[in-house]
Amino acid sequence: MRQYGRVDELLFRTGRADDADVLLRFWSIAAENSGRPTDTREAVERLLDRDAEALIVAERDGRVVGTVIAGFDGWRYHLYRLAVDPGERRRGIGRALLERAEKRLVRWGATRLDAMVLADNSLGQAIWATSGFSPQPEWRRWVKPL
Ligand SMILES: CC(C)(COP(=O)(O)OP(=O)(O)OC[C@H]1O[C@@H](n2cnc3c(N)ncnc32)[C@H](O)[C@@H]1OP(=O)(O)O)[C@@H](O)C(=O)NCCC(=O)NCCS
Known part of the structure; x- marks a missing residue:
């Protein structure tokens, strides 16, 4: 059995109103940044204003070392910005982080979670696969830029 002792030294917390700048810096080095528009301060502040609890942050000695967004839009349950230093x-x-995200969304009634994963992101695919997620090749995401 794998020991996760160091995880116990981490503080897991939800988002705070003043998190935007630190998150933007963190995601620029830790997140999967291909294939999507650059994050903006306004977008992060909008998330924190609307549902700061959707953001789960792992900190070590006050430094952000991991994040996930566990979003519920009233209908579906989505995971975003899973990233680790x-x-x-x-x-x-x-x-x-995923365990905490799942607990939060189950409290909101989730029976299924989803995440968007780039087809060539093998790191991402490894953790989703081992966490019980599987791809749905019959679906494609359709988008309309505004
Ligand atoms: C994907 C990511 C969040 C994983 O975070 P992490 O803290 O390293 O993951 P964990 O240590 O909790 O690993 C959990 C499991 O995922 C799988 N996994 C994680 N990294 C892996 C790797 N490099 N190779 C193979 N399997 C891996 C393993 O099954 C692992 O369990 P194990 O260590 O007991 O074998 C991290 O690599 C990351 O931030 N990547 C860049 C951002 C990204 O791609 N995010 C996903 C967007 S879809």
């Missing part, structure tokens, strides 16, 4: 990977932080 490159120097802190493979220590169970991603798994611990």
Whole structure:
């Protein structure tokens, strides 16, 4: 059995109104940034204003080392911005974030979670696969830029 002792030293918390700048810096180095528009301060502030609890942050000594957004729009349950500091990977932080995200969404009635994963993101696919997610090849995302 794998020990996740170091995860116990982390603080897991939800989002705070003043998180935007630190998150933008963190995601610029830790998140999967291909294939999507650049994050903006306004967009992050909108999330924190609308549902700060959707953001789950892992911190070590006040430093952000991981994030996930567990969003509920009233109908479906989506996970976004699963990211772990490159120097802190493979220590169970991603798994611990997903466990907390799942608990939050189950409290809102979730019976199914989803995440968008780039087809060539093997790191991402590894953690989703081991966490019980599987791809739905029969679906494609359709988008309309505004
Ligand atoms: C994907 C990511 C969040 C994983 O975070 P992490 O803290 O390293 O993951 P964990 O240590 O909790 O790993 C959980 C499991 O995922 C799988 N996994 C994670 N990293 C892996 C790797 N490099 N190779 C193979 N499997 C891996 C393993 O099954 C692992 O369990 P194990 O260590 O007991 O074998 C991290 O690599 C990351 O931030 N990647 C860049 C951003 C990204 O791609 N996010 C996903 C967007 S869809």
